[in-house]
Amino acid sequence: MRTVVIGAGRMGRRHIQVVKDLGLELVGVCDPNPESLALAEKEQGVPAKLHFRDANRMMTMTSPEVVVVASTAPSHCEYTCDAAEAGAQVVLCEKPMGVSLTECDLMIETCRAHDTKLAVNHQMRFMEQYTAAKEITDSAAFGGLSSVSVVAGNFGMSMNGTHYFEMFRYMTGEVPVEVQAWFSPEPLTNPRGAQFSDRAGSLRVTTASGKRFYMEIGPDQGHGMQVTYAGPYGRLTVDELAGKMSWVVREEQYRELPTTRYGMPYI
Ligand SMILES: NC(=O)c1ccc[n+]([C@@H]2O[C@H](COP(=O)([O-])OP(=O)(O)OC[C@H]3O[C@@H](n4cnc5c(N)ncnc54)[C@H](O)[C@@H]3O)[C@@H](O)[C@H]2O)c1
Known part of the structure; x- marks a missing residue:
């Protein structure tokens, strides 16, 4: 399929590599910054004839079937x-x-109107640290998922928080119905430039059935990404930086005792 990539920064260049690895036909790469295009040429071998500075001109000239949008958010x-x-x-x-x-909403409406499939690159639902966690929390021994708590270093509500909101949707199969958040007063220094504003803080999300998601990423927290999943009979903790997962569940004969009996013998 004829494919173009818009934005040739760190992620754009990874997308270019994937386009090549998948055997899609790369017909253009666009970036207003010549340094990014030069890196795409050096790292992925994108020849100068495929370089564009203007995305609309590129799309008019190349009629792509697949468009990867890897520029920055605005x-x-x-x-x-x-x-x-x-x-x-x-x-x-x-x-x-x-x-x-x-x-x-406009993106969804416009893609619907033109019969264009739109995907947003939230890759977490394909990563083992979540697919394996989902298998465990969905199991009869765990009893389903009640809450997810993320405690991490200061990684940005927008920059990394968005991935975790999507992870929570994946893990629960539900959408948030209520959100409460407390943002730190000072904006974060953003690696992509001073024009981008992001915040540290704390957050609570609930779904219609009462599942909870908590995130504590205060500006005074300087290390790690840890996630704890809790359910009726079990608790699963993942240290995402160390790549370690550990979980416990009540022994089967104690499952039907009330949740207030939280100290029952476990495996
Ligand atoms: N899915 C993930 O895990 C993941 C990881 C990192 C970044 N991202 C996202 O990918 C996007 C790009 O991030 P990055 O790390 O590559 O940033 P980056 O700063 O390295 O690169 C952004 C590139 O976009 C170009 N650009 C900016 N405005 C443009 C425009 N109007 N038209 C065309 N090109 C434009 C810039 O010149 C730059 O080369 C961001 O939205 C970021 O949040 C996603």
């Missing part, structure tokens, strides 16, 4: 809508999907 909505209007069959847009819910 242009995600515009490029996704442009790609759908230009006739792309598939758009893969980097996270965060947009910078407002209005933008996200």
